[in-house]
Amino acid sequence: MRKLDIDVGYLRTTLLELLAIPSPSGLTDEIVHYTGGQLERLGVSYELTRRGTIRGTLRRTLPERRRTSPACAIVAHLDTLGAMVRAIKPTGRLALMAIGTWSARWAEGGRVTLFTDTGRYRGSVLPLKASGHVYNEEIDSQPVHWTQLELRVDQPIESADDVRALGIQVGDFVAFDANPEMLDNGYIVSRYLDNKAGVAALLAALKAVVESGVDVPMDCHPVFTLTEEVGSGARAVIEEDVSEVIGVDIGPVAAGQNSREWGVTVPLMDSAGPHDYHLTRRLLRMCEEHGIPNHRDVFPFYHSDAGAAVSAGADVRTALLCFGTDATHGYERTHIAALTHLAELLAIYLQCGPTLPEDRARVRDSVEHFSHQLDADQLAPVSGTTLPEVGELIDLPEAGARAEEAAEPAPLADDDASAHRGEPRAD
Missing domain, CATH: 3.40.630.10 (Zn peptidases)
Structure with missing residues (x-):
């Protein structure tokens, strides 16, 4: 290899x-x-x-x-992550439910595409209190949660009826723009x-x-x-x-x-x-x-x-x-x-x-060729309590043998060995 x-x-x-x-x-x-x-x-x-x-x-x-x-x-x-329309508000704004597990903190300010059954619309995901000129310091104390967000669709909308007239419904998908940047120094930034x-x-x-x-x-x-x-x-x-x-x-x-x-x-x-x-x-x-x-x-x-x-x-x-x-x-x-x-x-x-290589068999009827994770030195007694020697209970590899075995694949069966040599196999 x-x-x-x-x-x-x-x-x-x-x-x-x-x-x-x-x-x-x-x-x-x-x-x-x-x-x-x-x-x-x-x-x-x-x-x-x-x-x-x-x-x-x-x-x-x-x-x-x-x-x-x-x-x-x-x-x-x-x-990927995303969102779905959960409710249409009387104001014409849309409540969202997250698709996947992610914080509303990362959704705030996101530019999105809303996909209806027949078309698409653009919009922004905003906190409920989105204007500092109106809410002053309240915008800094608003909780971070999906119930604290709403989608503003970039269409002339003033009511729920305006939303429905556009064909927007509960259950429509919302995809956030990835906004990728590939920088000259090798960094890649994106959703x-x-x-x-x-x-x-x-x-x-x-x-x-x-x-x-x-x-x-x-x-x-x-x-x-x-x-x-x-x-x-x-x-x-x-x-x-x-x-x-x-x-x-x-x-x-x-x-x-x-x-x-x-x-x-x-x-x-x-x-x-x-x-x-x-x-x-x-x-x-x-x-x-x-x-x-x-x-x-x-x-x-x-x-x-x-x-x-x-x-x-x-x-x-x-x-x-x-x-x-x-x-x-x-x-x-x-x-x-x-x-x-x-x-x-x-x-x-x-x-x-x-x-x-023994994983060829889905089920084995003996532990004889089953793998080991620890060797004899690792399982030697470490306290004053008298315990039976583990090596007398099971056939353990010698210290360091596991590393050698891992470095070289186990021998293949005769038919597999011939395949690796490029020789034809007998039926």
């Missing part, structure tokens, strides 16, 4: 195009069309669920007579980098792998979900052939967090609990071996597509790869270097095969 060159121009252009397409959860058809078109141009086949979740397939390139390797999935979400920046990085990684012609040792499914921001995401799209799932998403940069706006952030745990021990540490080793800057972190208030897959009952190893971003779910800022390094790591991962 080798580090591939990432087309940074493609990554930038793709991100801007994604940001130009409004896609709050529930209004995602158009961005599905765009993403499907990108996969077609890259030569990556895909299928759609009824609602439009995309499940691509990058086929393994090694010759084979039969499938013996599990598949992997790399998941990024296309949906909705979560997760359009992650999608752009994944597409750039696929482009690098396809165009380089490197071997892909197991089927990989790039998956693009539509409801991550409202909690479901990848709950119904991970097939049984998948043994490991990597979520690609935003990494919060703030006091108390270890994420940074450069390099790749590898969270070891989020709200769903710890990610898989072996997969996360394998990704960290890849970073070290290939010179990719990386940061370990844990996220206390965070949900992802990887966690959604496990909560839906998928028996998969999970990991999360993030681009560090300041002011998440607000006016977000990351750096092009973080997205480039993320794409580099994803492209390396696609060349590697399963984390543990």
